[in-house]
Amino acid sequence: MSEKILDIKEERLSFFTPAGEVKALNGVSFTMNQGDVLGVVGESGSGKSVTAYSVMGLTAYPGKLVGGKVWFNGHEIENMKEKDFRKIRGNEVSIIFQDPMTSLNPVYTIGNQIVEVIRLHTDKNKADAWARAKELLELVGINEPEKRLKQYPHELSGGMRQRVMIAIALACEPKLLIADEPTTALDVTIQAQILELMQDLRKKLGMSIIMITHDLGVVASMCEKIAVMYAGHIVEYGTTDEIFYQPGHEYTKGLINSIPKLNTAEHERLVPIEGTPVDLLNPPAGCPFAPRCKNCMKICLSKMPPRTELSDTHYTYCWLQQKAAFEKGEKAE
Amino acid sequence: MSEHKTLVEVQHLQQYFPAGGVGKNRKYVQAVDDVSFAIRKGETLGLVGESGCGKTTTGRTLLRLYEPTGGKIYYDGNLLFDKDNKIAVDMLPYRRRMQIVFQDPYASLDPRMTIGDIVGEGIDIHHLAENEKDRHDKIIALLERVGLNSEHANRYCHEFSGGQRQRVGIARALAVNPEFIVCDEPVSALDVSIQAQVVNMFEDLQQEMGLTYLFIAHDLSVVKHISNRIGVMYLGKMVELADSYELITHSIHPYTRSLISAIPVADPITARQSKRIVLQGDVPSPLNPPSGCRFRTRCPYADEQCANEVPEFKEVSTGHWAACHHLDRVK
Numbered sequence: 001m002s003e004k005i006l007d008i009k010e011e012r013l014s015f016f017t018p019a020g021e022v023k024a025l026n027g028v029s030f031t032m033n034q035g036d037v038l039g040v041v042g043e044s045g046s047g048k049s050v051t052a053y054s055v056m057g058l059t060a061y062p063g064k065l066v067g068g069k070v071w072f073n074g075h076e077i078e079n080m081k082e083k084d085f086r087k088i089r090g091n092e093v094s095i096i097f098q099d100p101m102t103s104l105n106p107v108y109t110i111g112n113q114i115v116e117v118i119r120l121h122t123d124k125n126k127a128d129a130w131a132r133a134k135e136l137l138e139l140v141g142i143n144e145p146e147k148r149l150k151q152y153p154h155e156l157s158g159g160m161r162q163r164v165m166i167a168i169a170l171a172c173e174p175k176l177l178i179a180d181e182p183t184t185a186l187d188v189t190i191q192a193q194i195l196e197l198m199q200d201l202r203k204k205l206g207m208s209i210i211m212i213t214h215d216l217g218v219v220a221s222m223c224e225k226i227a228v229m230y231a232g233h234i235v236e237y238g239t240t241d242e243i244f245y246q247p248g249h250e251y252t253k254g255l256i257n258s259i260p261k262l263n264t265a266e267h268e269r270l271v272p273i274e275g276t277p278v279d280l281l282n283p284p285a286g287c288p289f290a291p292r293c294k295n296c297m298k299i300c301l302s303k304m305p306p307r308t309e310l311s312d313t314h315y316t317y318c319w320l321q322q323k324a325a326f327e328k329g330e331k332a333e
Numbered sequence: 334m335s336e337h338k339t340l341v342e343v344q345h346l347q348q349y350f351p352a353g354g355v356g357k358n359r360k361y362v363q364a365v366d367d368v369s370f371a372i373r374k375g376e377t378l379g380l381v382g383e384s385g386c387g388k389t390t391t392g393r394t395l396l397r398l399y400e401p402t403g404g405k406i407y408y409d410g411n412l413l414f415d416k417d418n419k420i421a422v423d424m425l426p427y428r429r430r431m432q433i434v435f436q437d438p439y440a441s442l443d444p445r446m447t448i449g450d451i452v453g454e455g456i457d458i459h460h461l462a463e464n465e466k467d468r469h470d471k472i473i474a475l476l477e478r479v480g481l482n483s484e485h486a487n488r489y490c491h492e493f494s495g496g497q498r499q500r501v502g503i504a505r506a507l508a509v510n511p512e513f514i515v516c517d518e519p520v521s522a523l524d525v526s527i528q529a530q531v532v533n534m535f536e537d538l539q540q541e542m543g544l545t546y547l548f549i550a551h552d553l554s555v556v557k558h559i560s561n562r563i564g565v566m567y568l569g570k571m572v573e574l575a576d577s578y579e580l581i582t583h584s585i586h587p588y589t590r591s592l593i594s595a596i597p598v599a600d601p602i603t604a605r606q607s608k609r610i611v612l613q614g615d616v617p618s619p620l621n622p623p624s625g626c627r628f629r630t631r632c633p634y635a636d637e638q639c640a641n642e643v644p645e646f647k648e649v650s651t652g653h654w655a656a657c658h659h660l661d662r663v664k
Contacts, residue, residue, distance in 0.1 A: 192609050
């Protein structure tokens with residue numbers, strides 16, 4: 001068993017907006033070991049980015065951690081101040097954002113932006129830092145690194161810029177890399193290049209990755225474990241095979257059924273999840289998915305379902321699974 | 334599709350946008366170059382490709398939202414545009430028959446108009462309502478048809494979610510009772526679960542109203558799902574066109590093949606077994622496209638012939654078109 005790197009217990013986080021308290025996370029728990037690749041999937045507003053950002057302390061005002069514990073690599077995040085976060089950001093945990101077009105500074109060269117990170121976090125001198133920057137660009141597969149270091153972001157294509165973002169994120173060899181929809185803004189053929197690169201780098205450097213995405217295709221090929229989020233809850237957690245082939249939660253099943261299949265000859269009608277995502281200002285009392293669930297029962301509307309263990313690595317929060325487990329237990333007796 | 338009547342046809346469509354420079358040095362973005370295809374009545378033709386490949390421009394030029402710089406456009410047997418003979422007919426009567434649903438449901442609805450007025454605008458322009466009450470009834474019927482309520486008519490679009498806004502965009506297109514709709518990435522901005530709702534609605538509407546679609550998207554799985562035939566574009570050129578299942582399973586153009594293999598499959602076992610053909614490099618600039626075959630800079634099969642000659646877009650087998658010099662070598 002490898003070393004534990006991240007342990008989140010019952011994390012609750014809210015944004016206090018003029019319209020009221022938006023409960024972005026409602027009791028999120030999971031752990032990650034060194035070298036794990038975890039996929040976090042869910043729709044917009046399900047809390048997948050917020051979960052990852054909170055590890056870096058990036059959920060500033062009006063966001064506030066209102067409960068639970070976040071343990072990362074020896075730090076208790078819930079007690080940390082801005083000053084302490086600066087020490088771990090970039091060094092121990094770093095992030096790749098969704099949009100490479102807007103996350104690089106347009107008025108500094110690529111080289112300046114990479115060197116800034118290196119000089120801030122290590123005691124390398126200028127020359128060494130530039131050498132390291134060149135090395136990093138080579139690592140992420142950018143050709144003619146010398147020339148690129150002197151170029152500005154607008155001179156590079158989207159795929160190249162995302163490679164630069166990855167180079168910056170890896171500058172100090174973090175233990176945990178958060179990739180927030182790293183390929184959503186890119187075309188499929190470029191997406192394939194970036195995914196390939198991330199897989200290679202993970203093998204080389206052995207870091208853990210949290211891959212946030214709404215694309216089930218991306219997690220299927222990249223991740224070993226998947227957390228499915230809905231309305232600030234992890235509704236299901238398991239290995240990739242368990243999530244795809246034995247989904248336990250109605251929402252996961254709905255998600256899998258609603259993607260069109262590429263390799264079928266006959267025309268199958270898509271099975272959409274009816275209704276619209278929940279309003280986090282007024283979340284429903286029971287299971288958050290109940291209003292959209294086809295197999296919703298009475299209890300689902302009033303009480304949040306408890307955790308049901310489907311295997312050692314697979315659990316879900318659904319009354320239907322709870323019921324099935326109970327009936328199975330009765331039979332065994 | 335028992336009757337194979339052609340509804341829309343474009344021949345050698347060309348759309349260049351001026352991009353700086355003066356006189357001889359004038360530069361052009363070659364957004365669409367020599368694209369020909371026909372859409373049959375009642376079918377859905379899908380158009381896929383990466384960003385900047387000219388698929389949206391093709392859709393808009395087809396409706397003459399941009400004035401084409403070359404080629405011919407036919408609609409239902411009538412010539413709408415012919416650059417060589419300087420024919421450009423008045424589009425107003427055709428606007429009622431050809432409509433468009435735009436990609437971005439946030440930018441394509443006027444924030445200062447109520448939903449009712451947005452949907453009703455087409456009815457007013459084409460004088461389709463006899464009186465105020467008839468207009469109101471028509472708007473309500475349309476909103477209900479796309480899954481919204483009658484009380485939504487008096488609201489503004491900021492009060493709606495992305496999926497609901499896209500429904501408003503669809504209701505607006507349907508308001509004039511068209512025959513043909515260009516769907517320009519109508520589901521790209523939506524979440525997966527909402528995407529499936531909207532795709533199903535497009536299919537239902539097609540069945541009920543006998544609509545013909547040109548469905549533009551970059552997501553090949555969605556296009557495959559909804560289309561009868563698919564055209565693949567690369568850098569302003571059509572590179573392959575075939576029946577949708579045929580295109581997915583027996584694609585012959587190297588670009589289509591790599592595009593298909595690059596799609597992440599939502600099935601872990603298949604994903605582990607399949608090999609991606611990862612294309613090197615980026616799409617070249619349409620300001621200065623490569624000579625000959627435009628795909629040659631990234632193509633594993635490229636040779637000298639590809640640099641010198643533009644491959645002809647020809648019918649390889651019945652209904653399967655492709656433009657490549659080395660179809661026999663591509664495996």
